[in-house]
Every structure is written in structure tokens, then in C-alpha cells.
Amino acid sequence: MTNAATTVNVNAVGKRFRNQVALDGVDLDIGRGVTGLLGPNGAGKTTLLKILATTLAPDAGAVRVLGWDPAHKGERRQIRRALGYLPQETGAYSDFTAFDFVDYVAILKEITDRQRRRDDVRRVLTAVGLENRMHSKIRSLSGGMRRRVVLAQAMLGSPRLLILDEPTAGLDPVERLRFRETVSAVASTETVVLSTHLTEDVAAVCTDVVVLDRGHNRFTGPPDDLAAVADGHVWETEMSDPTATLSWLTGQGRYRNLGTPPDGAELVPPSLEDGYMLLTAPDSREVRS
Amino acid sequence: MTHITWHADAATLIGYLEGDLTEAYACSVEAHLMACEQCRLQLADTAGVRHVNGSERESRHESTWGRVLDEVDLPSAGPVMRLLSRWVPEHELRPILAAPALRNAGCAVGLALLAIATLVAELRPTSGATLFIVTAPVVPLVGVALAYSHPDELCGEIADALPYSRFRLLLARTTAVLGLTLPLMALLSIALPIDLSTAMLWLAPSLALCSLTLALSSLVDARIVAGLLVVLWVVVTTDTWRGTSMRIEVHTLLDRSLPFQPAGQLLLLCVAVVATAAAVLGRSNYELRRTA
Numbered sequence: 001m002t003n004a005a006t007t008v009n010v011n012a013v014g015k016r017f018r019n020q021v022a023l024d025g026v027d028l029d030i031g032r033g034v035t036g037l038l039g040p041n042g043a044g045k046t047t048l049l050k051i052l053a054t055t056l057a058p059d060a061g062a063v064r065v066l067g068w069d070p071a072h073k074g075e076r077r078q079i080r081r082a083l084g085y086l087p088q089e090t091g092a093y094s095d096f097t098a099f100d101f102v103d104y105v106a107i108l109k110e111i112t113d114r115q116r117r118r119d120d121v122r123r124v125l126t127a128v129g130l131e132n133r134m135h136s137k138i139r140s141l142s143g144g145m146r147r148r149v150v151l152a153q154a155m156l157g158s159p160r161l162l163i164l165d166e167p168t169a170g171l172d173p174v175e176r177l178r179f180r181e182t183v184s185a186v187a188s189t190e191t192v193v194l195s196t197h198l199t200e201d202v203a204a205v206c207t208d209v210v211v212l213d214r215g216h217n218r219f220t221g222p223p224d225d226l227a228a229v230a231d232g233h234v235w236e237t238e239m240s241d242p243t244a245t246l247s248w249l250t251g252q253g254r255y256r257n258l259g260t261p262p263d264g265a266e267l268v269p270p271s272l273e274d275g276y277m278l279l280t281a282p283d284s285r286e287v288r289s
Numbered sequence: 290m291t292h293i294t295w296h297a298d299a300a301t302l303i304g305y306l307e308g309d310l311t312e313a314y315a316c317s318v319e320a321h322l323m324a325c326e327q328c329r330l331q332l333a334d335t336a337g338v339r340h341v342n343g344s345e346r347e348s349r350h351e352s353t354w355g356r357v358l359d360e361v362d363l364p365s366a367g368p369v370m371r372l373l374s375r376w377v378p379e380h381e382l383r384p385i386l387a388a389p390a391l392r393n394a395g396c397a398v399g400l401a402l403l404a405i406a407t408l409v410a411e412l413r414p415t416s417g418a419t420l421f422i423v424t425a426p427v428v429p430l431v432g433v434a435l436a437y438s439h440p441d442e443l444c445g446e447i448a449d450a451l452p453y454s455r456f457r458l459l460l461a462r463t464t465a466v467l468g469l470t471l472p473l474m475a476l477l478s479i480a481l482p483i484d485l486s487t488a489m490l491w492l493a494p495s496l497a498l499c500s501l502t503l504a505l506s507s508l509v510d511a512r513i514v515a516g517l518l519v520v521l522w523v524v525v526t527t528d529t530w531r532g533t534s535m536r537i538e539v540h541t542l543l544d545r546s547l548p549f550q551p552a553g554q555l556l557l558l559c560v561a562v563v564a565t566a567a568a569v570l571g572r573s574n575y576e577l578r579r580t581a
Contacts, residue, residue, distance in 0.1 A: 053449075053450040054449075054450055055446065055449035055450050073573050076576075077452050080450055080451055080452040081452045083450060085447060085450035086447075087445065087446040087447060087450075089445065089446060090444075090445050090446070090447065100387075101444070104383060104384070104387055104444065105444055105447060105451070107380045107383055107384060107453070108384060108444070108448065108451040108452075108453035109451055109452060109453070110452050110453060112378070112380045114379060114380075117380075150447070153444070153447060163450075
């Protein structure tokens with residue numbers, strides 16, 4: 001149910017592409033802070049983010065973003081004015097410099113006052129650590145820097161909702177840390193929704209996590225609760241346990257097993273990743289926290 | 290060691306404090322102040338007398354720095370942008386003129402017109418005019434199709450989530466292409482050795498073809514639409530050329546080809562109006578993508 005703190009409300013949303021189901025009756029409420037969408041490839045993360053970013057219409061269900069209905073043309077425009085969006089795939093950007101590109105996007109974001117626009121462009125490029133490269137051609141920047149340029153455009157106009165699709169893909173560890181710092185600063189006052197398949201991203205920045213799998217919402221709640229899903233389901237052995245759903249050799253030279261433990265198993269505290277793996281196993285069920 | 294041969298007078302120091310000096314003169318004074326203790330002390334006295342406090346100085350410094358940044362950050366503008374920006378706001382021009390597709394469209398239109406003009410010059414005067422009237426409608430169509438090719442080419446999928454209307458962008462680009470093409474073609478028409486009303490018979494089909502491209506590009510890629518319309522136009526006008534080896538007089542064109550007869554011209558104008566109206570009324574169809 002929607003309340004005053006809810007920024008995004010997704011109600012029984014479905015989406016199909018030909019005979020492939022991308023989303024199947026997904027329900028979700030998202031409030032202020034960072035919400036991470038976690039799931040394997042094809043789980044429906046990008047489709048859901050596109051629907052929230054108003055670039056894709058759902059086939060079924062209802063969505064409200066910042067209190068507006070994206071199916072309604074006028075309200076869709078209001079959402080776009082208050083939205084920052086970092087898509088998974090980005091364009092070639094021609095011969096733009098980082099500054100010119102972000103300035104161009106600012107124009108399309110209807111920031112028409114030149115002084116205000118340029119101040120904002122400098123602000124966002126500085127926020128992503130590109131203050132010394134803002135007049136470099138985008139084609140001359142590294143992949144990680146290009147990703148930061150695109151992140152910068154998403155932060156134009158101090159959006160109330162920031163939607164980031166795989167924002168840490170292609171970033172090196174230092175850039176990833178900087179990204180987390182940037183996102184945390186935004187999320188202190190606004191709402192950030194990001195998709196990832198890295199549980200480290202979720203553990204580092206997310207206040208809430210949603211696990212999507214094959215178009216279904218498997219879990220909604222804080223990251224600690226996601227780890228708790230695997231309570232009593234993780235044990236370690238010297239040899240791989242054939243009864244486990246999943247079993248892998250850790251850096252300590254012992255096997256970590258996931259599933260229903262045998263009697264007398266040496267249970268260990270679960271991690272976020274354990275909870276995620278357990279939920280996305282074939283026989284998993286939806287869990288809400 | 291540098292030997293100081295001059296000192297800043299009171300007016301110069303006041304001007305420096307007030308930020309009234311030219312950029313070059315202010316830099317010169319500042320360089321001098323770095324080296325001259327006497328002038329620094331004089332500057333401190335002047336500042337004290339004038340009760341200039343730190344925040345005011347800082348504010349002036351920030352203001353000067355802001356002006357420098359504005360100059361540095363000015364997006365690179367070509368001659369067309371600089372000329373047009375005298376009358377049209379920058380935020381209206383940049384989405385149109387920053388597009389590489391529009392430059393490609395301009396080049397294609399220029400080359401097409403050059404080719405037609407060369408062919409016309411090679412033929413007998415009136416049959417050359419006929420060739421121009423029949424082929425000219427395709428020229429703006431090619432330009433419009435190329436300008437549409439990637440309406441959001443500059444920022445990919447980001448453009449889909451921006452409030453700036455995609456239809457507005459397409460319409461602006463169409464207008465830019467037509468604004469470039471139609472006057473050039475009108476000038477060529479004036480140069481033809483026939484009366485102007487006959488020489489301008491290409492205009493109605495041009496408008497109809499471009500409007501149809503605009504309207505149908507909400508459903509199908511504009512380049513496909515333009516390609517189909519070119520084929521359709523060739524089919525419709527083929528009768529005109531049958532058995533003439535391309536040397537046909539204008540009066541024969543008027544007799545044989547429906548699009549150039551009064552009824553055909555009226556019909557084409559109606560198509561242009563209806564297609565434009567359909568595009569405007571269905572402008573929201575240009576926005577949402579239905580597929581991933």
C-alpha cells in the first residue's frame with residue numbers, strides 16, 4: 001500500500017516480449033534511500049527499471065512514480081523532470097566533450113537558463129570526479145570515465161529519483177568506491193534505485209534490496225534480512241557435499257554448502273550472497289521482510 | 290634579481306580592488322604585486338581605507354573566476370550556430386544543430402541538388418526543367434530521412450527518459466532541413482526557362498512526401514518510410530517518361546502526370562495537411578518505446 005514515504009509503487013506489473021515473460025505480477029514499494037535490484041541475467045531488472053524510468057510501458061498492472069502515473073502523458077513528463085536515469089547501454093556521443101555532452105542533456109532536461117545550466121553541469125561533473133577532464137573529448141576517456149560522465153548527466157537538476165542500471169559495470173575498484181560515495185550522498189535526501197548482480201554493491205550502499213528472478217519478486221527487505229534467509233542453510237565441509245543445492249571451494253580450502261544441511265552439519269553464519277543464492281535456486285519461494 | 294622600475298598609483302590599485310581593470314591590465318598589476326612589497330602595503334592601506342572586507346573581495350574573485358569559467362565552458366559553436374544564436378536562444382538551437390545526422394542531411398541535400406542542376410544543364414532547356422520538377426520532390430525527402438535517422442543519437446536511451454519531447458525534436462529537424470532545402474530549390478526554379486508557377490510544381494509533392502515521412506516515422510524507421518515513398522514516387526511518375534528517353538517537354542508532363550495537374554496538386558496539399566495534423570495529434574506515439 002502506498003504511503004507518504006513511498007516514492008515508487010509497483011502493483012502487479014507484467015511485461016512480455018513476444019513469448020518471453022520479463023515481469024510477472026511484480027509488486028513493490030520503494031522509499032527514500034538506496035534500493036538495490038539484485039538478480040541473475042534475464043531476471044527482469046532492466047525491464048523494471050525501464051518501466052520506472054518511463055521509457056517502457058507495462059502490459060499489465062499499475063505503476064506510480066513520485067505520486068504520478070507514467071501511463072498519463074502529462075504526468076509522465078512530470079516524472080521525467082524529476083528523474084535521473086543511467087541506462088545500461090549508452091550511446092556513442094559523437095565528438096562531444098564531457099562538458100558539452102552533459103550540457104546537451106541538461107538542455108533536453110529543460111534547464112534553459114544558461115548560467116544555471118553551466119553551474120549544474122560543473123557541479124555534477126565534479127561530483128563524479130571529472131573536474132579535471134570535463135573538457136576532454138568523451139572518445140578519449142577510459143570506459144570507467146565514460147560511465148561516470150553518463151552518471152553525471154543522471155544527477156543533473158538534483159533529481160528526486162535516481163534510476164541506475166548496472167552503474168558499477170566496467171568500473172575499477174577505486175571508481176566503484178567513488179561511485180558508492182556519490183550515491184550515498186544523493187540517497188541521504190532522495191531515492192536511488194539501482195540494479196546490479198554484485199552482492200558487494202548491495203552490502204555497501206543499499207538500505208533495501210529486492211531480489212528478482214525470472215520475472216518474479218523473490219525478496220524485499222533490508223540486506224541483513226536477505227542474509228538471514230539462509231540462516232541454518234549454510235554449512236562447511238572438508239569435501240564437497242553431494243546433498244547440497246550448491247557447493248563451492250572457498251579461499252580457506254573448505255567447501256561451503258548451501259541447501260538443506262544433513263544432521264550434524266557444521267553450520268556457519270550466512271552471508272548476503274548465501275541468501276541471494278538460496279532465493280534464486282530453482283525451487284525457491286517469495287520471501288518478504 | 291628583478292629590478293622594479295614602476296609602482297601602481299592609487300587609481301590603479303582602486304581599480305584592481307574594484308575589479309574595474311581589463312583582464313590583461315589586472316593580470317599585469319597582479320604580477321607586479323607579487324614582486325613589489327611597497328605596492329602590496331599600499332594595496333592593503335587602500336583596501337583598509339575603502340573598507341573592503343574579505344567577503345566582498347571573495348565575492349568579486351568568484352565573480353571574475355565565474356566569468357573565466359563561462360568562457361572556457363562555452364560549447365564549441367560552428368558559424369551557423371553563432372549566426373543563428375543572434376536570434377534564436379541557444380537551448381533551442383543546440384538540440385537541432387548538435388546532431389551529426391543533420392550535417393549529413395545537409396551534405397546529402399547539397400550533393401543531390403548539385404547533381405540535378407548538372408543534369409538539367411546537360412539537357413535541352415525545357416526538358417531539363419521537366420527533369421527538375423519530377424526529381425526535386427525527392428531531395429528534401431532524402432534530407433528529412435537522414436535527419437531523422439537517429440533522433441536520439443546523441444544520448445542514446447537517455448533521451449527516452451528526458452522531458453524534451455521527441456516529436457518536438459523531429460519537427461525541429463524537419464523544419465531545419467526544409468528551411469535549408471526549399472529556398473535553394475526555389476532559387477533553382479527561378480533560374481528555369483519556364484514560368485515560375487510551373488517551375489514550382491515540385492513543392493506540393495515535396496511537402497506531401499515529407500509530411501508522410503514525419504507521420505509514419507512514429508510507426509516505422511524514417512529511412513524505410515522514405516525509401517518506400519521514393520519507390521512510390523518513381524512508380525507514379527514513370528508514365529511521364531515512358532517512350533521519351535528522358536527528353537520530355539513541360540506541357541507533356543502536365544498532360545501525362547496526375548501529380549502535376551491541378552487536381553493532383555490539390556490532393557497532394559491535402560495529404561500534406563492531413564499527415565502533418567495526424568503527426569501532431571499522435572505526437573505522444575513518438576515517445577514510449579514498447580520493446581526492450
